[in-house]
Amino acid sequence: MQKPLLVTDFLDRAREYYGDHEAVVATTGDRYTYDELGERADRFSAALQARGVGKGDRVAVLDPNTHYHLEAAYGSMQLGAIHTPLNYRLTADDFEYILTDAGVDAIYADAEYAGRIEAVRDAVPTETFVTNDPEAVDGDWEGFDAVLEDAGADYDRPEMNEKEVITLNYTSGTTGDPKGVMRTHRTETLHAYVVTIHQNIADDDVYLWTLPMFHVNGWGHIFAITGMGAKQVCTRGIDAEWIFDTVVAEDVSYLCAAPTVLNMLIDHYEGTDVTTAGDNDVRIATAGSAPPETTIRTVEDEFGWYLTHVYGATETGPLVTTSDARRLFDDGSDDRFAVKKRQGLGYLGTEIRVVDDDGEDVPRDDETIGEVVVRGNQVMEGYWENPEATEEAFSDRVEGYYHMGDLATVDENGMISIQDRKKDIIISGGENISSIELEDTLFDHPDVGSVAVIPAPSERWGEEPKAFVVPANGDPDAPGVDAETLIEFTRERLAGFKTVRRVEFVSELPTTATGKVQKYELRSKEWDDEERMVGEG
Template sequence: MHKPLLVPEFLDRARSHYGDDEAVVATTGERFTYDDLGERADRFAAALQARGIEKGDRVAVLDPNTHYHLEAAYGSMQIGAVHTPLNYRLTPDDFEYILSDAGVDAIYADYEYADRIEAIRETVPTETFITNDAAEVEGDWEDFDAVLEDTAPEYDRPEMSEDEIITINYTSGTTGDPKGVCRTHRCETIHAYLLVGHQEITDDDTYLWTLPMFHANGWGHIFAVTGIGATHVCTRGVDAAEIFETVRAEDVSYMCGAPTVLNMLIDYYRDHEPETTGDTDVRLATAGSAPPEATIRTVEDEFGWYLKHVYGATETGPLITTSDARRHFEADSDDRFRIKKRQGLAYLGTEIRVVDEDGEDVPRDDETLGEVVVRGNQIMEKYWNKPEATEEAFTDRVEGYYHTGDLATVDENGMIAIQDRKKDIIISGGENISSIELEDALFDHEAVADAAVIPAPSDEWGETPKAFVVPSNGDPTDPPVSPEELTEFTREQLAGYKAVRRVEFVVELPTTATGKVQKYELRQEEWDDEERMVGQG
């Protein structure tokens, strides 16, 4: 038989089986059961309908990881409105573009960020404005809790199809205007099923929100954690001391953390030696750039946490691979670090290929570079109002596969290892140099806290590797290592032509809200005086 896969059913299931159990630990100190969460979502759904919001209308959510985000998301989706989460680190101009591009009809915005919407409200199509503390916000905003109190929890749930768009997640937009990634009920549901299986999520898990809920719906955890009946522990940002304390106090068993979060935790741990667990073992998922072996070693051997390295993009669900392939490494051997650095094996029901420019699969020699392409039920439907970009994304090298833009190798077991972005590969004197390989080498130096490598212009070679390095002492004016020493260090670890040639010490690297280094900004600055942002190497 065929049963439609519909996103509101995640909360339906939790209410049915875990109504009296704790659903949310709020940043306000409140605790909500699944019955509580469900009723608040019902009231928000009814309030939206009372304000004219209908199935297919877009409802934006601008919020750090609070209970309001979950309530607004499910309240919207229960009436078939399209949940459109916003990156809270964007500017008013960015919000103006997204709200207009998506044709957003209503928005809930946290009081700390509502001013950025107030600044552009006269130029966007949005008509309903709700915040969680209207007294703290200038302008005509309704108060979330007052709206719920004044609204009965009865609403009309329309008939929905699994092939209808239910979320739009905007990409970071580091190389141009953000693109709205459209995902259907079916996409979101199947991705959540995969997440539950591969991340081993169970109803007795306590999940700590260190990953932004807005980012690809918190990597799908707003669905998976809810549907399985586990507990959400909310946050208003990432603070290392608070993370360790919350892990202990709330007996957190599972969380996600971008590489920048892991670095923050490791630095705090080195200085303060906090307790790292409660009574339950901790699992941590990381994605973005591959974590250095030293990072994995610290998280697993010193924190006592189990690290899962996963990979994907907003367009892919996001998660499509995992390095958690335990038949390929011994649990206590150092060899596991080599495996866990890889992006890994495809998720169930997901087809990962690494193809050359002709669309042919590269050999499994772990040397030949190709682009990662993927197809699976969790892949996006389209880009919102961008048919040409959608067409290109699915047809560039291979018809019917989403093209990630990531360059990778494949080993004999089919495990992929990302080597670079297509636009980040360094071509120096005709030789391809992986910036990721160079970064990994730099991370092995004790004086390097963070690093990003980009191609820099070179009269002799066309391009040459340049490293932006955050020194371990945090002082770029007096680092504990010289550029020459770092050049020699990379030369000792890699082929001579791959060594970093230039080093610039910085206080911090530019990153997106999800912790990905914005190399585009570094390249733009480095190539500012050049006619083009690519060399002739």
């Protein structure tokens, strides 16, 4: 038989089997069972329905990781309305573009960020405006809790089809206007299934929401954690001391963290005497650039946490690979670092390939570089009202595969290792240089806190590697090391043509909300006076 795969099943299951168990620890200090969380979602469904919102309409959520986000998301999706989470670090102009592009009908916005919506209110099609604290927001906003109280819990849930779009996640827009990634009930459900398996999510987990819920629905965890009936600890921001305290106080067993969050945790740990775990063993997932060996060693050997490196993109669910291949390493041995630094093996039901310019698979020699392409049930339906971009994303080198834009090698075990973004590869004197390899090398220097390497103009070579370094002491004016020492540090460890040629000390690197370094900002400044970049990055 065939049963439709619907995202509403996740909360339905939690209510059926774990109704009287604690579901959410709210940032307000309140605690909700799954029955209580479900009733609040029902009331939001009823409130939206009373305001004319129905199946296929878009409902935006602008919120840090609070219980309101979960309630608004499920309250929308129970109506078949399309959940559209927004990055709370965007500007009012960004919100105007997205709300208009998506044709958003209703929005829930946390009071801390609602002012940016109010600033563009008259320019967007949105008609329903709800916030957690209307007294703190200028303009005519309804209060979330008052709306729930007035609504009652009865609503009409429409018949839904697994092929219908149910979430709309906007890309960061680093190379142009943001694009709305359409995800169906089916893609969201199957992604949540494989996340549950590969991240070993169980009903006795205590999950700490350090990863933004808006980011591809928190890597799908708003579905996976809920569906398994696990406990969710909400946050309003990232603070290393608070994270350690909460891990202990709530017996957290699982969390996700961008590389920048890992660095924050390590910096705090090294400067204080902290307890790193409660009664539960802790595991942590990180994504993005490969974590340096020193990071993995500190997290696992000193924190006592188990680290898994995962990989993906907004368009792919996001997660498509994992480094958690325990038959390839022993937990206590140093050989685990070579594996855990790799993006890894494809998830179940996911086909990962690395292909050359002709669309042919590169050899498993861990040297030949190609582009990562992926095919799987968790990959997006396409871009919202943008068929041209959709066609390009699925048909560049290989027809029918989503093209990640990342360059990688493949080892004998089939594990991929990202070498660079296509636009970040440095072409110096005809040689391809991986900015990631240079960053990993510089990160090993004790005076380097964080680093980003980009191509910079060179009269002789066309372009050459330049490093932007945040000193370990945080002071770019007195970094504790000079540029020539760092240049020599790379020269001693890498082939001569790969050597960093220029170094600039900075107080911070531009990053996205999820901690990814925005190299395009650094490149834009560096190439402002040039007609083009050699590598067109």
